[in-house]
Amino acid sequence: MIQVIAVTHDSKKVTYTNLDELDITLYKWCWIDFNMPTHEEIDELHNYFHFHPLAIEDCVHRLQRPKLDYYDDFTFFVTHVINPDDFTKEEINFFVGSNFVVSFHYQNFNQINQVWNRLISTDIIKDWDQYHCFYEVLDKIVDQYFPIIYKIEDVLNEIEDNTENKSMDILLDELFDIRHQLLTLRHTVNPMRDLLYRMLNSQHLEGIKRKVPYFSDIYDHLLKLSEMVDSNREITMDIRDSYISMNSHQANQVMKILTIITSIFAPLTFIAGIYGMNFEYMPELTMKYGYFISLGLMGIIALLMFFWFKRKGWF
Amino acid sequence: MIQVIAVTHDSKKVTYTNLDELDITLYKWCWIDFNMPTHEEIDELHNYFHFHPLAIEDCVHRLQRPKLDYYDDFTFFVTHVINPDDFTKEEINFFVGSNFVVSFHYQNFNQINQVWNRLISTDIIKDWDQYHCFYEVLDKIVDQYFPIIYKIEDVLNEIEDNTENKSMDILLDELFDIRHQLLTLRHTVNPMRDLLYRMLNSQHLEGIKRKVPYFSDIYDHLLKLSEMVDSNREITMDIRDSYISMNSHQANQVMKILTIITSIFAPLTFIAGIYGMNFEYMPELTMKYGYFISLGLMGIIALLMFFWFKRKGWF
Amino acid sequence: MIQVIAVTHDSKKVTYTNLDELDITLYKWCWIDFNMPTHEEIDELHNYFHFHPLAIEDCVHRLQRPKLDYYDDFTFFVTHVINPDDFTKEEINFFVGSNFVVSFHYQNFNQINQVWNRLISTDIIKDWDQYHCFYEVLDKIVDQYFPIIYKIEDVLNEIEDNTENKSMDILLDELFDIRHQLLTLRHTVNPMRDLLYRMLNSQHLEGIKRKVPYFSDIYDHLLKLSEMVDSNREITMDIRDSYISMNSHQANQVMKILTIITSIFAPLTFIAGIYGMNFEYMPELTMKYGYFISLGLMGIIALLMFFWFKRKGWF
Amino acid sequence: MIQVIAVTHDSKKVTYTNLDELDITLYKWCWIDFNMPTHEEIDELHNYFHFHPLAIEDCVHRLQRPKLDYYDDFTFFVTHVINPDDFTKEEINFFVGSNFVVSFHYQNFNQINQVWNRLISTDIIKDWDQYHCFYEVLDKIVDQYFPIIYKIEDVLNEIEDNTENKSMDILLDELFDIRHQLLTLRHTVNPMRDLLYRMLNSQHLEGIKRKVPYFSDIYDHLLKLSEMVDSNREITMDIRDSYISMNSHQANQVMKILTIITSIFAPLTFIAGIYGMNFEYMPELTMKYGYFISLGLMGIIALLMFFWFKRKGWF
Amino acid sequence: MIQVIAVTHDSKKVTYTNLDELDITLYKWCWIDFNMPTHEEIDELHNYFHFHPLAIEDCVHRLQRPKLDYYDDFTFFVTHVINPDDFTKEEINFFVGSNFVVSFHYQNFNQINQVWNRLISTDIIKDWDQYHCFYEVLDKIVDQYFPIIYKIEDVLNEIEDNTENKSMDILLDELFDIRHQLLTLRHTVNPMRDLLYRMLNSQHLEGIKRKVPYFSDIYDHLLKLSEMVDSNREITMDIRDSYISMNSHQANQVMKILTIITSIFAPLTFIAGIYGMNFEYMPELTMKYGYFISLGLMGIIALLMFFWFKRKGWF
Ligand SMILES: [Mg+2]
Ligand SMILES: [Mg+2]
Ligand SMILES: [Mg+2]
Ligand SMILES: [Mg+2]
Ligand SMILES: [Mg+2]
Ligand SMILES: [Mg+2]
Ligand SMILES: [Mg+2]
Ligand SMILES: [Mg+2]
Ligand SMILES: [Mg+2]
Ligand SMILES: [Mg+2]
Ligand SMILES: [Mg+2]
Ligand SMILES: [Mg+2]
Ligand SMILES: [Mg+2]
Ligand SMILES: [Mg+2]
Ligand SMILES: [Mg+2]
Ligand SMILES: [Mg+2]
Ligand SMILES: [Mg+2]
Ligand SMILES: [Mg+2]
Ligand SMILES: [Mg+2]
Ligand SMILES: [Mg+2]
Ligand SMILES: [Mg+2]
Ligand SMILES: [Mg+2]
Ligand SMILES: [Mg+2]
Ligand SMILES: [Mg+2]
Ligand SMILES: [Mg+2]
Ligand SMILES: [Mg+2]
Ligand SMILES: [Mg+2]
Ligand SMILES: [Mg+2]
Ligand SMILES: [Mg+2]
Ligand SMILES: [Mg+2]
């Protein structure tokens, strides 16, 4: 579906639903939105706009990092929307020219619709131009990264506290899934941050220079997001190390108990074994207090063992 | 609450408690402090000062990193005060213009009050201007980071020495809490350091250039703090690694004891078991010295085991 | 084998199969391909083209990183093709001059053949020049890195899920082989990326400047590849850490079972041993309910042990 | 104690022991040394020299990193001397102006005294100026870092070889102390290195530019020291990892012995236990060769176990 | 021993074996080689050449990193030769001036001798100058780093495959020795690489600018070497991690066997112990099938244990 808002030089809005009757040279600026376009509509990128084939290729194919490319008569931007449920990424592409912005996306995004509707319904159109439309959509895209990382932080806190008493296996699995998600997030947030940095420091983008506080506000958000991602990755590593340390300490404790029990009972059981032997001539067996002496001996050995481990500081 | 100190061109101080009667153009410079402002007072950022809406948004909302933003007729600064008890961060925001500084904060901070009172009570006002007020508050904010990190170093030393003989679980938990606190601290100290660096090297801030030794003194402190934070994080890692190494070495020792005890007593108990069997025809049982020969055999086996482990260097 | 396509100033194509009759100064541009050259053919690099001996040395010998070298009348490029089966690297070298490109390689590569055939069979030759030939081959070389890393990602996913239930030894071995392959890949992808970066930002390469969108498209691919390699190396580390954590947790569980079993049965077996002794005077043995009392005692001890471990949270 | 060497324009030396009669404007250059100054002497920094209060504050207080600060009429340097015994750091501060150098320190340092005495006793004073005095002291300060790191390397070699056969606990404790010391050293060496780098590349320090080979010789030493510190920290990590690997391998060996012993004797002891039971009707007990058959059975089981572990490659 | 080759302006070679009769100003360029010089010969650095005392100090003393220093009338270079047997480093120093190169070394190096002999025996002297001599020696020095790292890679492959079936202790020891050697190598290769980078990008070295392809060929080798060193250090880390993972996995397996054996036989031995007790009144003992019932009970317990561990997936 192709939708157009064209703004006349006296700030009136005209809308089109196809490109056949649109002559963008007549307008102050236009926003052309390719929303889930058909193959025929995609061809308009070439037939109507005559964009460079490499830009069209990047736009139409999915494997891209957020980036910008300068061409002679337009600038091409790739941005990423993250799906909070499965951490997949979807592109919104923009072609920004001297009096137009083209947005292109294979899904219907609320980030686009909200700005579109506000532009349709609002009166104050004077401050807006094609760069402001681009800014508004970008601002919404970046704002929607925050709930994703907040959710990750919640899960991390839950893993740290483990209020639901999950087993270690499940916790470790969750922890490594979080690390994976943070890695995915970083591969969107960092290129987006670099993209904004290049936009703010570019010599070629006159339209963005007039809006520096606006784009710089988005850059702030991305700097903050990038720090949050890195910091949360460090926290996952800390939790993992904490688990490993705790585990190795606990293993030590378990093994000490095992060793104490074994060390106390092995000699006792051996002594009992000796006097359970059936030799015909065993003088102790016929001694009157033989039984009690042997019990006493066992008691002494048990106490010696006990105090030896006590002095070693094992308990 | 809004409070104002306005300084006339002949260095006299006038104070106001609201903005209705204040005309800042009449004064050499003013300091307007928004201390825990009401909603009506917050609106004055727009109504009275006409600050840019994005600067007001950053000022009013809490999620910010320390930063500076240049606007046409003022510069906007976000700084962080850290609460030493729970490591939460609170913002103090500054708008610095050609003849004014506006400070804005949701809590009552002694860092602000001390400078305010000194300015009120002191006579030597000639050297002061809006930038010097800003410097004095910033200096106090940064000075109060030091006790926080000193406390962390004390806890680290305590963990290392463990004079109170806490259990390993508690020590490891404390250690990872310290790492968390250092991470939090770093996310304040490093952006603050970068903020000061940008202030010192900016082309736009004429007022700061006249005060370079002062702001550069704060920058020194932040460099030192940043190094202390990183160095303490390395020390936490060393302590953790030291724990893990010790633990794995200790586990080895425990397991050697267990193996020695088991290896000595298992064959002895087995031999005792053999002569405890009730077969009718067991020739050894009726031998005169059978019992003593079996005891001797056990002794020899025990000694062989003992010297085998001795030669292995296990004890 | 040497093959030549020479393009005349009125865009006609002439082909040669040796250099004897070729006079490159007569043509707009030529592409000379050294495909598995003989020793005599290799000598033409010096005899016919008079390339610098150091460039010829780098071309003929195999131990090179991807790179470019500027010489007075040509630029020398080394690029790497990766064999997806055994991760060996093979070089394709290029000498690009004012009206020629020489490609040189010891294997027959489809990356070269496809471009060659397309150039032979196609009519639209106007946009092509020696740099465009170079671009087309480079694009194909880089495109063929992707299936290699996709295969690695598949193996990693397979290792993570372990649907075939392989033993840990095999999984760990596969994991470290993957790390090795990623290291090999990084040593091609990163220098290739830096090579493209230098090409795009060079002051010396006028021919590449006219084709910036094309070479910059390849640079995008290499940036993406470099990120994928690093990200996959991080994932291998995560999997390894996850294995170690799981293992140390599992070892703990195993040791707890061992300790519980030992701790319950060691005292019971000891008591049974005591009443298996053959002392003549053992009062308990003649008590009527001695046997049942001893069984009861054993039951109580077993229960105490059981509940002690239960309270410790061991199961 | 304040000591002064003043050099006249015809290269004669005059010494003072207080500042009352000194007029530095009359001399070509002077060196004023504040050696363990009293409070009254410290006040001369302000009263006599009129240094900036922030420079005086940095000079008098101890918490500083090595650094330099430019002021209008002097440059202020903080340098660190390390005490080789307890790794504490002590500052020597320098104020270098157009015709003077002031050195300031709370301890009596041989680094200062040696240069002072050489300057007093030598005749060749023509090449010397305030910057050369500063260079000579700095050279001595940096030269004395080397024995400290040599000592650390000796201890590391001793830990690696362990000729004195110390216990693992002591070795690990020493290792982590070394890491701590290297961290401390790095926090002196790296800022000192950066200080020298800034001195060599500064636009403001005309006097140092005339002595570039001299200060650059010190910079070489600091580069080397910085590499030695980092390299030794890597070696400590390697030793620690080597310990952990060895330990975990040894633990494995211990556990195999334990398992072999247990696995061989557990079934044997069980069989002996069976024929030690007192059931009235146990047919094997009355068989003529029952005893020898049971011994044979035990031998077979022991051999099977033995070869099973042998085939597993456990010994 | 001092040896001189002096080249006249009409490209004739004259040789000297001391400096007494040499007047370098008469020649186009000379190469003076200090091969294992005596103290008197070392003094010529000062007496004959009047080099700066700091350059002479760096030349004569051994503790240097590869580096270059610019002086007014010469440039001073320190380069490192590595002894492949014991990984010790030996310096070759060069002083390169407007018409001379001085080489200085305490050992007799084939890198020097080969170039010297080639220069003596060859006729084509036109292209040579003092910088070309320097290049030829440097090229040989760097070429001889390669066999060292190839040997390291062979040892690493041997450690990975362990065809000689060495014990883990020996392998780990070899592995950490390799890491140590790679660290040593890096401390030569990286400064050498930086040295070449500075030479190629220097504004001061006119003679090197005329030979850029030559020195840049050496720089390529050093880049490659630096990558090989880093990559091999990563591989050592991977091997170490692989050992640790395998070990911890194996420990788990060993412990499972131990636990299974213990868990099966502990209750069986206990039951046998019970019926080995000598209580007068034990009803089971007089039951006709008491013995077989007890054997059956033991069999059932053993099977239950077996299937429990089976269901746990322990074997
Ligand atoms: Mg796309
Ligand atoms: Mg936003
Ligand atoms: Mg916003
Ligand atoms: Mg948290
Ligand atoms: Mg998972
Ligand atoms: Mg904002
Ligand atoms: Mg705010
Ligand atoms: Mg301060
Ligand atoms: Mg202060
Ligand atoms: Mg400490
Ligand atoms: Mg905690
Ligand atoms: Mg200060
Ligand atoms: Mg080659
Ligand atoms: Mg491609
Ligand atoms: Mg393509
Ligand atoms: Mg995956
Ligand atoms: Mg392998
Ligand atoms: Mg593309
Ligand atoms: Mg000080
Ligand atoms: Mg020195
Ligand atoms: Mg010296
Ligand atoms: Mg060593
Ligand atoms: Mg210690
Ligand atoms: Mg030196
Ligand atoms: Mg690690
Ligand atoms: Mg030397
Ligand atoms: Mg070479
Ligand atoms: Mg060569
Ligand atoms: Mg290998
Ligand atoms: Mg060794």
Ligand SMILES: [Mg+2]
């Ligand atoms: Mg080469």
